[in-house]
Amino acid sequence: MAFNSRGLVIVVSGPGGVGKSTIVDALVKRDANLWLSRSWTTREQRSGEAPDAYKFVTREQFEQHIADGGFLEWTDFLGNLYGTPTPSAPEGKDTVLEIEVDGAQQVKQINANALLLFILPPSRQEQKSRLHGRGDPAQKVEKRLRKAEDEEPIGKAIADYVLINDDLGETVNEMSRIIDFERKKRQT
Numbered sequence: 001m002a003f004n005s006r007g008l009v010i011v012v013s014g015p016g017g018v019g020k021s022t023i024v025d026a027l028v029k030r031d032a033n034l035w036l037s038r039s040w041t042t043r044e045q046r047s048g049e050a051p052d053a054y055k056f057v058t059r060e061q062f063e064q065h066i067a068d069g070g071f072l073e074w075t076d077f078l079g080n081l082y083g084t085p086t087p088s089a090p091e092g093k094d095t096v097l098e099i100e101v102d103g104a105q106q107v108k109q110i111n112a113n114a115l116l117l118f119i120l121p122p123s124r125q126e127q128k129s130r131l132h133g134r135g136d137p138a139q140k141v142e143k144r145l146r147k148a149e150d151e152e153p154i155g156k157a158i159a160d161y162v163l164i165n166d167d168l169g170e171t172v173n174e175m176s177r178i179i180d181f182e183r184k185k186r187q188t
């Protein structure tokens with residue numbers, strides 16, 4: 001598999017509503033050596049969601065890409081398919097994947113050197129209000145919360161670092177420190 005990227009592979013995972021995409025966007029803006037992979041999904045684009053948040057595709061297109069061997073990992077998350085296309089970070093850059101727990105497990109199996117940062121919400125209440133704030137119907141929010149409860153223990157068990165996203169700025173600072181440390185560790 002074309003995944004022997006010489007750069008670091010950083011997997012940012014965590015239950016829904018924890019603020020992963022906001023964190024990852026801030027991280028990538030700050031560190032020019034990071035390259036964010038854009039996932040494919042069969043989920044519909046949310047109203048107000050950036051058109052490049054994902055590559056939005058049909059189930060047929062997604063399944064064809066699976067058949068072509070085009071994904072590093074993919075999963076079914078509450079009825080929609082999500083997948084990381086085989087990464088192609090520009091030379092010298094480290095790859096960032098923002099994915100759920102099943103995908104994180106798959107990446108760890110393929111590449112034991114991948115760095116897995118697992119993010120937890122400061123409280124269930126905070127997580128709930130973030131999920132509601134996206135405008136999803138209440139029933140969907142409940143499903144996502146139940147899924148989050150299943151994801152947490154697995155994520156904690158396989159993570160290299162577990163962070164609590166109490167304060168966005170602090171979380172991003174902490175992640176930057178971890179990434180710098182891990183880069184140095186891998187150079188020695």
Ligand code: 5GP
Nearest residue numbers: 039040074075077082083084098099100103
């Ligand atoms: P959402 O529908 O909220 O954008 O994403 C649902 C979940 O799928 C989130 O936990 C998100 O991190 C995860 N996700 C996004 N892209 C991928 C991907 O390429 N692979 C996997 N396994 N999960 C993904």
